[in-house]
Amino acid sequence: MKQGLLxxxxxxxxxxxxxxxxxxxxxxxxxxxxxxxxxxxxAFDLGREEFYxxxxxxxxxxxxxxxxxxxxxxxxxxxxxxxxxxxxASPMPPWALFLxxxxxxxxxxxxxxxxxxxxxxxxxxxxxxxxxxxxxxVMTLATWGITITGVAFSxxxxxxxxxxxxxxxxxxxxLIPLLVGAMQVSTALIKGEASxxxxxxxxxxxxxxxxxxxxxxxxxxxxxx
Amino acid sequence: xxxxAADRVWKYFGDYPALRGATLEVPxxxxxxxxxxxxxxxxxxxxxxxxxxxxxxxxxxxxxESARDExxxxxxxxxxxGIGVYDDxxxxxxxILFGQLMNVPDTKAAANAALERVGLTRVRDGFAREFSxxxxxxxxxxxxxxxxxxxxxxxxxxxxxxxxxxxxxxELLRDALAKGATIxxxxxxIREAMELATQVALLERGKxxxxxxxxxxxxxxxxxxxxxxxxKPQ
Amino acid sequence: xxxxxxxxxxxxxxxxxxxxxxxxFVVLPGEAAQGQIGxxxxxxxxxxITAYSYYAVAVVCSIAFLVTKNFKYDSVAVSSIxxxxxxxxxxLVTGSLWGHVIWGIWWTWDLRLTSxxxxxxxxxxxxxxxxxxxxxxxxxxxxxILAIFAAxxxxxxxxxxxxxxxxxxxxAPVLETGGVDATWWPPLATGYFVLMLIAAALVLVxxxxxxxxxxxxxxxxxxxxx
Numbered sequence: 001m002k003q004g005l006l007x008x009x010x011x012x013x014x015x016x017x018x019x020x021x022x023x024x025x026x027x028x029x030x031x032x033x034x035x036x037x038x039x040x041x042x043a044f045d046l047g048r049e050e051f052y053x054x055x056x057x058x059x060x061x062x063x064x065x066x067x068x069x070x071x072x073x074x075x076x077x078x079x080x081x082x083x084x085x086x087x088x089a090s091p092m093p094p095w096a097l098f099l100x101x102x103x104x105x106x107x108x109x110x111x112x113x114x115x116x117x118x119x120x121x122x123x124x125x126x127x128x129x130x131x132x133x134x135x136x137x138v139m140t141l142a143t144w145g146i147t148i149t150g151v152a153f154s155x156x157x158x159x160x161x162x163x164x165x166x167x168x169x170x171x172x173x174x175l176i177p178l179l180v181g182a183m184q185v186s187t188a189l190i191k192g193e194a195s196x197x198x199x200x201x202x203x204x205x206x207x208x209x210x211x212x213x214x215x216x217x218x219x220x221x222x223x224x225x
Numbered sequence: 226x227x228x229x230a231a232d233r234v235w236k237y238f239g240d241y242p243a244l245r246g247a248t249l250e251v252p253x254x255x256x257x258x259x260x261x262x263x264x265x266x267x268x269x270x271x272x273x274x275x276x277x278x279x280x281x282x283x284x285x286x287x288x289x290e291s292a293r294d295e296x297x298x299x300x301x302x303x304x305x306x307g308i309g310v311y312d313d314x315x316x317x318x319x320x321i322l323f324g325q326l327m328n329v330p331d332t333k334a335a336a337n338a339a340l341e342r343v344g345l346t347r348v349r350d351g352f353a354r355e356f357s358x359x360x361x362x363x364x365x366x367x368x369x370x371x372x373x374x375x376x377x378x379x380x381x382x383x384x385x386x387x388x389x390x391x392x393x394x395x396e397l398l399r400d401a402l403a404k405g406a407t408i409x410x411x412x413x414x415i416r417e418a419m420e421l422a423t424q425v426a427l428l429e430r431g432k433x434x435x436x437x438x439x440x441x442x443x444x445x446x447x448x449x450x451x452x453x454x455x456x457k458p459q
Numbered sequence: 460x461x462x463x464x465x466x467x468x469x470x471x472x473x474x475x476x477x478x479x480x481x482x483x484f485v486v487l488p489g490e491a492a493q494g495q496i497g498x499x500x501x502x503x504x505x506x507x508i509t510a511y512s513y514y515a516v517a518v519v520c521s522i523a524f525l526v527t528k529n530f531k532y533d534s535v536a537v538s539s540i541x542x543x544x545x546x547x548x549x550x551l552v553t554g555s556l557w558g559h560v561i562w563g564i565w566w567t568w569d570l571r572l573t574s575x576x577x578x579x580x581x582x583x584x585x586x587x588x589x590x591x592x593x594x595x596x597x598x599x600x601x602x603x604i605l606a607i608f609a610a611x612x613x614x615x616x617x618x619x620x621x622x623x624x625x626x627x628x629x630x631a632p633v634l635e636t637g638g639v640d641a642t643w644w645p646p647l648a649t650g651y652f653v654l655m656l657i658a659a660a661l662v663l664v665x666x667x668x669x670x671x672x673x674x675x676x677x678x679x680x681x682x683x684x685x
Contacts, residue, residue: 003295003328006325007325007326010322010325010326014311014314014322017314017318018311018313018314021313022313080307080312081307081308081309081310081311081312082305082306082307082308082309083307083309083310083311085272085275085277085303085305085307085309086303086305086309086323086368087326088276088277089275089276089277089298089301089303090298090299090323090326090327091295091296091298091299091326091327091328092326093295149608152608156601156604156605157588157601159592159594159597160588160591160592160601161591161592161593162591163591166584166587166588166591169583169584169587169588170584170588170605173577173580173581173584173612174581174608174609174612176577176612176616176619177612177615177616177618177619177620178615178619180619180620180622180623181619181622184622184623199622200619200622203615203618203619203622206615206618207615210611210615211608211611214607214608214611218525218604218607221525221600221603221604222600222601222604224276224277224278224279237596238594238595238596238680239530239594239595239596239673239676239677239680240530240595240673240674240676240677241676241677241680241681264683281528
């Protein structure tokens with residue numbers, strides 16, 4: 001088990017190292033986030049006060065669209081040169097490979113989110129700094145849910161035609177309960193009315209627990225078959 | 226106890242049997258040239274031996290244990306069609322990573338030694354994507370031999386190598402055999418492969434139809450074994 | 460033998476349906492608040508329950524496939540899901556029509572309609588993904604995984620939507636079926652039974668098509684290998 005966790009960290013480090021070298025996915029993701037933010041500004045012509053009611057919702061829409069670019073690439077990185085075969089043939093257990101890649105995607109997506117948040121606040125004249133730490137907590141929990149399911153689907157669609165089209169169709173519907181919870185908690189936090197968010201938070205945590213265990217258990221079937 | 230024993234292995238892709246009860250026993254220290262036409266199932270069989278695929282029926286044991294055991298996987302080196310190295314990491318970083326994953330004790334030293342054996346020490350910090358094709362192939366070979374595997378599974382390793390890479394691979398294989406490694410190598414009777422081979426096995430439509438020592442006739446005449454089996458009445 | 464089963468189920472289902480429709484429209488009086496249109500209930504609710512039954516069958520078969528690797532489970536799973544999708548659509552369309560006639564709205568995000576729609580979306584992904592995987596074993600494995608993920612998501616969806624609707628003071632489920640007259644239960648139950656029979660016949664038809672297709676695929680591969 002310890003060997004597995006160590007292997008997971010090696011894989012996470014490898015993914016992060018290659019990504020920071022090229023920054024392809026990071027750049028694309030941040031750019032996409034900015035474009036979506038801009039589009040929202042055109043789409044919604046709300047007054048400052050009314051905007052607070054949808055602040056959490058829009059924030060997570062930005063995150064989930066930009067996040068797709070990061071998460072979808074996860075297993076696709078292993079396809080050139082047949083690296084995936086070498087990883088699976090190694091003594092590393094399949095769940096360790098999966099966990100490592102999830103950790104890497106998690107870190108990358110969190111970075112994109114932290115960059116987008118101030119820009120979001122700026123464009124929409126939103127006061128969010130007062131709620132940063134609780135917001136960061138929600139971001140961490142919900143981003144884990146997005147990445148663990150996204151990386152699992154990335155493994156599923158490695159050999160699928162039209163995988164860029166498939167992933168949103170498969171992934172987004174699954175995320176809806178997670179996003180509903182995250183959006184409501186975020187809106188409440190930004191508005192400063194966070195007295196009773198425990199129930200929504202519980203959904204986010206339940207999502208994380210259920211899908212983390214399910215994905216870790218089923219990943220062997222996906223990778224080795 | 227054989228080093229590798231595949232016992233009546235079947236592999237279905239959908240309802241199509243790519244392997245139909247293939248049985249192969251490889252004694253320790255042997256070098257088996259796995260022959261067969263395209264589509265006979267060579268890659269499928271090798272992938273099952275390397276734990277990349279599970280047999281639909283039948284069993285594979287390596288050193289008497291299930292091939293899927295973690296400790297066994299650490300003793301196997303696999304070189305498939307793809308080179309299996311990361312373009313965005315340097316040659317050295319690639320070998321360090323795979324050394325760590327293959328439980329190599331002193332990864333830095335092992336990586337440096339491997340780079341030297343394949344003649345890539347000068348470019349150890351170069352990114353794999355900048356390498357020429359021959360250099361990439363040598364890096365792939367370095368990766369496969371990095372952890373001094375006792376079992377080597379190679380899928381058409383000599384195909385499309387340049388002469389320098391062929392020489393490097395040939396030498397590494399010879400040295401591995403001298404140290405007692407067991408090798409299963411699929412090949413289209415490339416001369417270098419047949420020279421090293423001590424046994425041959427012929428895979429035809431998912432079944433092993435011939436196993437035996439590699440004879441001088443086979444070395445001299447590449448198509449000899451195929452003709453033997455073609456002339457047999459249906 | 461299977462053909463016979465299909466015919467029997469189909470004919471039985473149709474006859475029962477005719478009898479049930481007769482009961483619903485001729486024998487029962489109109490519902491107090493909604494008139495005859497309230498009888499949309501008799502197809503709306505059983506359609507949903509039939510759909511859920513077959514989603515459940517599909518999930519069980521998916522798990523069975525992962526364990527046994529036997530393709531017949533995969534065939535039953537895809538057939539069940541396709542039929543369940545049809546019944547979900549029936550449920551959504553009847554719900555929408557009903558809502559329009561009674562309340563003047565084509566749609567609302569109440570708990571029931573939303574969860575039904577989510578089910579439809581999740582399993583639509585399943586049906587869209589299948590043709591995109593060329594190799595049969597992989598296709599079956601990935602489909603099974605997807606079916607299990609989707610099923611695990613449903614309870615979370617219900618929890619989330621319920622909470623959301625309470626929070627945003629959404630109108631209560633518009634298509635409330637509580638307070639149904641006692642005489643309505645027998646045709647309702649019969650309606651469910653009828654739809655289950657018809658669904659079973661449809662699943663068997665689809666299953667036969669899957670079996671033939673698998674055979675053709677394997678023959679085709681065998682031909683190529685020669």
